[in-house]
Amino acid sequence: MRRRFLRTQKRTKPPYEAFPREYIKASISLEENKTHIENAFHHSQDVMHRELTWNGKKGLLFFLDILVDKDKVQDDIIRPILSAGEGKLEEIVHIAGIQKTSDISKAITGLLKGQCIFLTEHDDTLYLLEAFNALGRSIEEPANEKIIRGSHEGFVESLSTNLYLLRKRIKNPNLTVKYITLGKTSNTRVAVVYLHGLTNPQLIEEVEKRLQSISADSIQTPGYIEDYIEDNSFSPFPQALNTERPDKTAANIIEGRAAIIMEGNPSALIVPVTFFSFYQSPDDFNDRWHIGSFFRAVRILSFFITIVLPAFYIAVVTFHHEVIPLDLIFNVKSSLQHVPFPPILEAMIMQVMLELLREAAIRLPTPIAQTIGIVGGLVIGNAVVQASLISNTMIIIVAVTAISSFVVPSAEMSTAIRLLGFPLMIGAATLGFFGIMFGIILILIHLCKLESFGTPYFAPFAPLRIKDWKDAFIRLPVWIQNERPLDAKPQYLKREWFSRGWKRNGNKK
Amino acid sequence: MKRLLLLLIAVCTLSITTGCWDRQLLKNTRLVYGVSLDKVQNNHLLTTVSIHSSISSRGGPSSPTNDIVSSRGDTVHETRRNIERKISGPFSASKTQFVLLGNELAKDNIYGLLDIFYRDPRSQLGARVAVVDGRAEDIIKLKTKEETLIDEYIWQLIKTEEQNTAIPASTIQTICSNMFDSGHDFALPQLRISPGKKRVELAGTALFHGKQFSGITLSPSDSTLLLLLADQKKKFAHFTKKVKNSKKETPFDYVTFNAKKAKVRMNIDTNQTPLKVSIHLNIKAVINEYPSDRINRKGREKALGKKLTAQLTEQANALMTKLQKANCDYFGIGRELMAYHPDTWKKLRWETAYRNIRLEPKVNVDIVGYGIID
């Protein structure tokens, strides 16, 4: 109740918000305009200005020192103005993006985007000149989505570079980009990219509606956006695909999905997604189809191993030892002999230890991370068995679980399913196989209920659509996958027409 | 928020109740590998179990050991309880691989003895059952045999002999079907301690009628033939027959062959009284050992085949007499009658009629191979 009250309460505008959005008319007096701009930035010292004479009048060029390309300002703006001295500004400066405005707040926004403002005495026209300095790292392969063969490009922190990477892949005027500015304080630019005419207009409408309704101070990472727009925040499953790969993004756009890309972050959020999207990797399509299918199947298998294996083992040694065949049971039993903890505790300890190791290794520089791996994996693993704290078999089980959880191409999904293993383990320790089975049933019910932007999350299994299995847990040759998957509800399903006609014609001869 | 709280409560209660109720930690259970049952004075039962475990020395390789415990009682379960009082952890019969029944006990109703195996959901229905000539307990009490634990020893012995078609592959479950079926009897392997040498050996096959041991045991060779006639051949089926009559008895008079393929056809002639049942067995034999001569000579193969045919048919006839004496309808002739000749079946009292029917076996041996030399 209280929350709802707070939400409906009228929002008072805090003083630190970016700037007034309302139109402010520029005055004729140069001095007045100058004061206005300087006040807007609270005399911040990186706001520079340069006095110039233009058409015989006194003029001022404002720019944010750190945002603009100094060379550009000197060579393409100041030098032409100084050498010409008069004329029409548009014809003099060597800048592609010139805007004229009489709105000071628009000019201030422009300064923040790396534009220069040029204004002259006795004139209320402000010129916005593009001089943005695209500082940023070069295009590299994303570290957490490496592939063996294929494109090694990855998104970077610059939105325009990222859009360039997409445009490069889809040379089509229908590739539409819509900008939305989010975050009242951070003022972050977000782009929604989709293929006009293919992507379901209702989807775009829904995405825009959800993005527009974000009313928050700042958007720091795509995680913020995800939290705001996803259907069910309490679900353990990610409902938008986070990727740093332009090729993956482009492929998804062509399947009729929308990508949300944020300024300052090298990743794209793809919606809507299904469970199986997280198990696809561009690698599948770089290999021949049966190899791709095999690896796809291995990944799906890894899902089952990750969530069920530790729980299964706990259930077996706690409740159902009859299940273990004769030749194995005495080995397992002897490894358990001196272990003081019940199996559930053993598993929990090892899993937590593993998460600690993983977390520690991420932050550290590579050489130290390797040391941690050796100390953690080998030394502790060995010592823990020697000291009879944990059984040999449990170490194997936990290790296999961890390895298979890392198989998933998507980092969020990998963590999500590893965490899902815990409730199943508790279920297994309470009611053996039946505890596990109930856990799985609840997960399945949840998957059937879950929707991502109006499309069922567990498609093509629930609802069932056998046609779409061609790219779910196997991948058939692309010429068999001649229809787009239905889950994103694209406007046209057909995507391939008789590409192997030569074969039939050849046979006829 | 409310949902999250509910979830939290659910997880907490689950964690608290963890390990209540039916928990049976593998770590603590004492796994029984083999059981023997005997009758002792005052109709008490004596159960002897071999509890198998492997002791590991802290991370090192483990070595298997076994612990032999026995106890008496009035029911099998009571004896188990009594045994549980003598051991360190809960008793678990879920991995029992074989049940040995003493001779005396087997002559009673064995279903009653095995009842607990059928009734208990945790029991192992795939366990083998065998009769022991003498007291079953004595075999388990051998404890180890040639570096092998007695339980593994017996288990391997039974499994190997099943593959050699020397004993029927009967588990607790398969004999149950037969015990309830009035038109089908079964047989169990019989073990004994070889005289003097303190070694376990296979004595043959004990013939059962209904739920009781008839007291008649077939020799291993007879059992192989029985199994072939009942179409239960496994991997190998070896026979050794005398095929020459030298003046002096030498081992070179014999031939050993393996029935590579065996086809059986059973025919019931209901028009005749007593009922005539003919069983035709066609064996494709491969000679394993024929020390006296070469085989690959014109007509030799055929002649040898004929000799074997005659000998095996004779053996089969003797076998039938034994079966009828034991009243053991091993071929399921009664079941056959019920299924295909229900009218005849209704007229007969199988309990007594089986002994009087005419069983006519006919064995034919064709030699199809003789190893890698002539």
Place this chain on the structure above:
Amino acid sequence: MATKNSTITQGQLTFFIFQTQIGVGLLSLPFAVAKIAHGDGWISTLLIGFFIQLCIFLIWALNRRFPTLSLYEFMPQIIGKPVAFFFTLLYSLYFIGIGGVVLLLFSNIINNWVFDVTPRWALILLMVSAGIYLARENIRIIARFHVFISFFAFILIFLACMAYAHIDIRYILPIGHSGALNIIKASSEALLSMLGFEALLVIFPYVENNEKGVLKAMSIANLIATSLSTFLVFTCLIVFSPQEILVIPQPMLYMLKSFTFTVIERLDLFFLSIWITFAVTSFVSYLYLASKGLGYAFHKNRHKNAVWYAAIACGFIALYPDSQLAINRLAFFITRTSFAFFAAIPLTLLLLSHVLRKKERKDTAS
């Protein structure tokens, strides 16, 4: 009345009905029919499938007169509001009753086979909570779940096929030896494990294009369910000798228990674990049907509000019997009364609607 977001396709209808039909009862079905029909039990199973097909025709004929209304909604039009209210309650009670029996048989089997110490309420609580979680949703999501779970049927068939290493076909020969009368009698025993098709009364309006297609979908569902149960019954009958099966109440499980493999043993535990999903789907279906009725009667057709107390009622029904005898008696009672609900009442309603010329007007229909 069905809204756009809560319709199901005909394929989903098939699996919904199939999953509702295949429930806990199937585990004891071979035993139940063999008690009376012995080796001919499988004929009884086929026979009941045929009988159910007739009932499906009946229900279809009734519902197609009111293509956009469910049983609860069109009853007032035929027999007047007060009587219809009473029958709505009766139907809800009946569905709750079956839901309770599903829980009861399920918890009883788990208690007997795996966890003899675990209290029944713990198992029932788990089932009920899973049931509430799903039954609150609209029919489309329930149907999605049911379709997905149907894949598990392949695993069950695969496990059952293992038995074919130890069969004796002679156990069921000669065909028809127990006599026509016994076969028919036994088929009434089989009814409990084949119930579920009466769900059509309520979910008919939610099916897309619900004219002829529904009949086809229903017949396919019944065909699959009947052949699956006949297959399982047949398998059990040729694995166990005729006298033996009379002492084994859950022959399917017993059969799997005796198999041993090099990697895994005790297949019955796996079979049972998978079977849980079938029990859950049956339970969810009945819970949904019951809460639909209660929702119509008390909550302005919002079934969500009724789910939780309907589920708790099922739980209490399942907790009540304390002995095997009481369990059997309750199951028997429900089976007998079910006849009224899927045959007698619909037949009466159908006749009345013809006599009184009550029919949904076409202009409101589309």
